Structures are given as C-alpha cells and as structure tokens.
Amino acid sequence: MKLEKLFKVENKELYTMDGQKYPLQGKALSVKWSDVEGSPEEYNEEFLAKLRDNLKSLEEKKEFVFIEPLFDKDGSKEGFTAAMKHTARRIKDCTSVIGFALPEEILEEKDFYIEELSAKHAHYCFFCKKDLGNDIVLY
Numbered sequence: 001m002k003l004e005k006l007f008k009v010e011n012k013e014l015y016t017m018d019g020q021k022y023p024l025q026g027k028a029l030s031v032k033w034s035d036v037e038g039s040p041e042e043y044n045e046e047f048l049a050k051l052r053d054n055l056k057s058l059e060e061k062k063e064f065v066f067i068e069p070l071f072d073k074d075g076s077k078e079g080f081t082a083a084m085k086h087t088a089r090r091i092k093d094c095t096s097v098i099g100f101a102l103p104e105e106i107l108e109e110k111d112f113y114i115e116e117l118s119a120k121h122a123h124y125c126f127f128c129k130k131d132l133g134n135d136i137v138l139y
Contacts, residue, residue, distance in 0.1 A: 005123040006064070007098050009138040014098070014125060024127070028068035028101060029055075033075070037083040040075065048090040055094035066098050066127060067091075071105040080106060085116050092121065099124035102139075114139060 007022060008015050014022045035047050058065060069084050084100060091097055100117055102110050107128060114126050126139040 003093070003095055003121075003123050006095065007123075007125050009125050012138050014127075014138055022064075024066075027065050027098065029065040030068045030070055031087065032070045032072045033080055033083055034073045036069075036087050037075075037079070040079060041082070043083065043086050045090075048087060051087070052091050052094060055091055055096045058096040059094060064096050064098050066101055066125075068101040069103055071103045077106050077109050081109075081113050081116050084113070085119075088117050088121050088124075097124070099126050102126055102128040104128070110139070 006017060008017060014024055016022055031051065035044060037043055055065075067084075067087070069080070069087075071080055080103075088100070102113060106113050110126075110128070117126075118124055128139075
C-alpha cells in the first residue's frame with residue numbers, strides 16, 4: 001500500500017501539499033527503542049499494534065505527528081535503524097504519520113537512516129533538533 005504524500009519540505013520548512021505552512025511544535029510522538037525491540041531483532045508486536053491503533057485514532061481526528069524515536073538502550077546504530085524500519089512497516093497505513101525524527105545518536109549516519117526508512121515510505125519527511133536546542137531542521 002502506497003500512501004499519498006500529504007506534506008513536503010521546502011526551504012527547511014514543513015508545508016501541506018497545497019502550500020500551507022504546517023507548525024511542528026507539539027507534533028512529535030516519542031517511541032522508545034526499548035519498547036519496539038526487547039532483545040536484538042525481537043520486536044514487540046503487541047506494542048507496535050497499540051502504536052498503530054493510537055495513530056489510527058489520530059487519523060480519524062485529522063491530526064498528524066512525527067514519530068520521535070528515542071535511542072534509549074545499548075546497541076548498534078544499524079540495530080536501531082532496523083528497529084525503526086520495522087516500526088515504519090507496522091504503521092505503514094497510518095496517514096497520521098508525517099515522518100520520523102533523527103535522534104542525535106545517529107546524525108552521523110542520517111543518510112543511511114533516511115534511505116532505509118524512505119525505501120518503502122517515500123512520503124515521509126524527516127527532522128532533527130539542531131544541537132538539542134529548540135531549532136528544528138527538516139530534511
């Protein structure tokens with residue numbers, strides 16, 4: 001199932017496809033790596049099903065969020081990216097998802113992360129909090 005692109009990034013700002021600027025504040029939904037993956041490559045499908053249900057309820061209200069993954073356990077950056085890619089697959093039909101955040105821990109590998117999550121989700125936008133401040137940078 002391929003979803004229609006609802007948002008675009010222009011000049012590092014987020015817009016709806018009809019050109020309306022879209023605010024980012026308060027639009028992040030935190031998802032802990034440890035909630036997605038209990039042990040390496042063993043995913044918590046019950047958690048992911050509940051996440052999908054929550055996102056579907058937002059969809060009904062026409063609300064949109066970024067998934068903000070939290071790098072909250074020991075493991076490789078590749079393992080983290082694989083867990084978030086699996087998460088994206090489980091929520092693939094949720095139009096309420098604008099895209100994913102890039103945690104500070106993977107910024108050096110951001111191109112790989114974006115490529116992996118965009119492979120089957122070309123409609124996603126990506127962002128990071130610049131220098132952990134309030135500035136948000138979109139990709």
